[in-house]
Amino acid sequence: MHSLEEKIFELKNVLMKVWSIESSSKWTPQNPAKGQCGVTALVVNDIFGGEIMKTPTPEGWHFYNKINGQRYDLTESQFSEAIEYMDIPSNREEAFADTNERQYNYLKTNVYKNFFKN
Template identity: 65%
Template structure:
């Protein structure tokens, strides 16, 4: 699987449609919950959370490795507490319209790429 291909696609797709906190200077801002959900859809694994700047920050753990596609939104390093979370909690950080937008646009770009994921990732 090519994680960097997914990271590139996420940076292309993130917008005000996927988070009301998005800015051109900080595209990952506010994208953690919705991104954790879409990454979980594609790669499975688990959703975890940690506290950052007074709120929950969601990320994925796949085969014991942390994948935090939205870490760049923060100016300070993240201390990962690895608190188990779930889809329901991550969804509280987003809404149906944002989730649907991000998932549909990520899948569209994935289909345009030259098979960036192994078949068993779906």
């Protein structure tokens, strides 16, 4: 049985491979996590449950997850400076406002295909 940390690490590796212009219009090869926070928080929530959190950044709201009381921000690499997390409770509706149905379906389908292949 893998620990939650191991599963999150595994998921992060999958995300690095499947993030693309299809999952965020802000994506670039140099910064694959750019603009992926809302859509990624939704897919992480689909897989692990927990809560969706947000914190303000100079570019607007940044979404991430809290699972079993622990913060997991799988898109923090998009920022060049450290994030000052405020852990403000959010929800799927707010995170979805940061993405769209096509991007969400693309990311979820490709993550599931690669994460649940065993």
